[in-house]
Amino acid sequence: MKRITFFMLFISCFLLSCEKEEEFKIPVDVSFTLDMQREKTSDSRIRFTEGHLVLASFEFEGDREQAEEVRFEKEYEHGLHVPFSPNQGISELKFQVPQGTYSRIAVAIETIDGEEDEGQKKSSLVVEGVYQTSGGKVLPLRFELQSSGEIEVEAKSLSDGSQIILKREAPATASIRLNPHYWFQAVPSSLLDNAEVVERNGVATILISEEVNEQIYEIVVSRIGKGAETVFTY
Template sequence: MKRITYFVLFLSCFLLSCEKEEEFKIPVDVSFTVDMQREKTSDSRIRFTEGHVVLASFEFEGEREQAEEVRFEKEYEQGLHVPFSPNQAVGELRFQVPQGSYSRIAVAIETADGDEEDGGGRSGLAVRGVYRTSGGKELRLLFELQSSEEIEVVAESLSDGSQIILKREAPATASIRLDPHYWFQAVPYSLLDNAETVDRNGVATILISEEVNEQIYEIIVSRIGKGAEAVFTY
């Protein structure tokens, strides 16, 4: 009789364990948006207005408390053009992620190389804005990244901090925000005041690229991978 009881208990535990294991395989819809930090400090002379990124790849790594690690990568051979927007979810950045309580989630995006085949060159990342010179004059500002760069960030939950809880009944949105203000913090205003301008549609524009204003470009590129954040809401 005892053997039967032990067997029943073992079978019950086994079935419960299998049920739990299957539960952690249930997918949750997670949509990612990509935006930039738009708010500026009171003493900043730069105001950013719009931009985009062309993704070569997207990578997700998550550590769960109750189950195995989750990792996947999506590559975009033709490049995925994503305009910066706080609300515009991109279909190609919607994934099904196993539910569970995540102690750590890291996401990484890789920008595409600039495309020179069309003669004009497509930037893998671009931000546009306005710069106010020391003399009070406002000039258009355009930063264009042609090289491939990886930006990795550890995500947080808007409500739970570093712990991110994904449940199948609560689809989640994760906003990746790049911070051009942080990139430009290391650029002296004297360099921007004396920067070369180009004509863009009849408007004098401070262009920062591999070919124009190279010194400023190198400073910014050295900080591209920093200052970003990713925030989950559900």
């Protein structure tokens, strides 16, 4: 009799364990959006208004408290054009992620390497805005990245800090926000005041690229992988 009771108890525990394991395989819909920091700091003379990037790949890594880690990667063979927007969801950036309590989530995005298009390189990342010179003149500003670049961001929850809880009954949104203000923070005002200005669509513009205003470009590119954030909301 004792052997039968022990056997039944073992089977019950085994079934409960399997049930619990299966529970943490249940997926949660997570939609990712891409945007940029638009609000300028009090001492900044740059205001960013719009931009986009072209994704080569998207990678997700997560450590769960109750089950094994989660990792997946999506590649976009022809590049995925994503405009910066706080609300615009992109169907290609909607994933099903196993539910659970995550102690850490990291997201990595990689831009395409600019391809030749009629003799010119396509831009893989663009941010646009305006710059006010020391003399008070306001000029359009455009930054173009024409090579591949990777940005990795540790995620946080709007309500729970670094702990992120994904539940099947609560689809989540994760907002990835780049920070061009941080990129330009290290650029001296004197460089921007004396930057080369080019005509774009008939408008005098401060263009920052591999070919124009190279010194500013190098400073900005060295900081692109930093200053970003990813925030989960439910």
